[in-house]
Amino acid sequence: MLKYFLGSDNMKIGSLNIRGHAALAPMAGVADRAMRELCMQYGAAYSITEMVSSKGLTMQDKKSKELLLISNSERPTGAQIFGDDPQIMAEAAKKAEEFCKPDFIDINMGCPAPKISGNGGGSALLKDPELAGKIIKKVKDAVSVPLSVKIRIGWDESSLNAVTMAKICEENGADAITVHGRTKQQMYAPPVNIGMIAEVKKNVKIPVIGNGDIVDGASAKKMLDETGCDFLMVGRAALGAPWIFSQINAYLETGEILPEPTVEEKMQIMLTHIEKLCEYKGDYIGMREARKHASWYIKGMRGAASMRQEIGKLENMSELRALSQKVIECANIA
Numbered sequence: 001m002l003k004y005f006l007g008s009d010n011m012k013i014g015s016l017n018i019r020g021h022a023a024l025a026p027m028a029g030v031a032d033r034a035m036r037e038l039c040m041q042y043g044a045a046y047s048i049t050e051m052v053s054s055k056g057l058t059m060q061d062k063k064s065k066e067l068l069l070i071s072n073s074e075r076p077t078g079a080q081i082f083g084d085d086p087q088i089m090a091e092a093a094k095k096a097e098e099f100c101k102p103d104f105i106d107i108n109m110g111c112p113a114p115k116i117s118g119n120g121g122g123s124a125l126l127k128d129p130e131l132a133g134k135i136i137k138k139v140k141d142a143v144s145v146p147l148s149v150k151i152r153i154g155w156d157e158s159s160l161n162a163v164t165m166a167k168i169c170e171e172n173g174a175d176a177i178t179v180h181g182r183t184k185q186q187m188y189a190p191p192v193n194i195g196m197i198a199e200v201k202k203n204v205k206i207p208v209i210g211n212g213d214i215v216d217g218a219s220a221k222k223m224l225d226e227t228g229c230d231f232l233m234v235g236r237a238a239l240g241a242p243w244i245f246s247q248i249n250a251y252l253e254t255g256e257i258l259p260e261p262t263v264e265e266k267m268q269i270m271l272t273h274i275e276k277l278c279e280y281k282g283d284y285i286g287m288r289e290a291r292k293h294a295s296w297y298i299k300g301m302r303g304a305a306s307m308r309q310e311i312g313k314l315e316n317m318s319e320l321r322a323l324s325q326k327v328i329e330c331a332n333i334a
Contacts, residue, residue, distance in 0.1 A: 014146025014175035020045030025235035043245035054083030054092035076103035084120035090142035123184035140173030181212035217251020240296025267324035303330035
């Protein structure tokens with residue numbers, strides 16, 4: 001039977017008390033309201049919205065505002081914005097605070113996607129620490145809630161400047177910093193440079209959140225032990241596995257290795273997740289986005305490979321329920 005393990009109070013971002021050990025990363029196109037709520041239910045300490053364009057937000061773009069919708073059941077939640085203009089970023093942060101009343105604001109200075117970094121935002125700011133500092137200060141002065149910043153360890157291996165960036169974050173008012181232990185050029189390729197995260201922790205007083213290849217309790221403990229970081233952030237390992245947060249909390253607090261949910265439990269969680277997705281986005285969009293989530297939920301299960309084509313054609317919850325039953329039946333074949 002699936003166990004919940006929520007964890008205890010462990011960190012502060014400014015005045016905000018954080019309970020638990022690991023947060024859900026702000027993954028674009030994935031970590032929407034439905035997923036954030038589910039991960040919080042299974043022990044995530046906090047979550048952050050998908051990244052929102054500062055320019056879109058200041059221009060009252062409908063889609064940008066929709067990305068910032070936050071429900072009470074997913075709190076504490078931060079609103080993440082990206083951009084490269086200090087004044088526009090400040091205005092966007094203020095609008096985000098007024099619109100969705102986030103528990104904190106998060107600035108994206110780590111996204112490696114070409115469409116973001118190629119336009120001066122995200123990880124492109126790693127190449128311009130001075131501009132990054134101006135953005136942080138402007139945003140900090142514009143809002144009343146705490147401020148965090150998410151970075152990578154550098155643009156490439158020849159420019160590992162995470163320590164410099166972290167000091168700039170702290171000097172300009174950031175209340176916490178998340179460090180993904182890869183460069184922009186690495187994207188998501190191994191390895192994660194734990195040593196650079198440790199160097200950041202040694203050089204700043206604000207909380208440091210370690211991010212990168214945390215996939216279970218043991219890897220979570222390794223990140224904490226080898227970096228001295230204050231907290232953790234989990235991204236891709238939560239795809240199709242929101243219960244990972246309970247597993248991490250249990251391992252770090254008691255040493256217990258919680259078992260994986262049964263196939264039946266996983267399918268029920270999947271159905272709950274996608275029902276909520278359809279409730280928030282409508283059946284048409286919800287079911288199309290459900291296809292990638294369903295693939296993640298059944299990954300590694302017996303018969304999963306042969307069901308991918310079926311998943312790619314899902315149109316409604318009835319078809320999804322039939323698929324989940326098929327997955328269960330395949331798993332129970334002796």
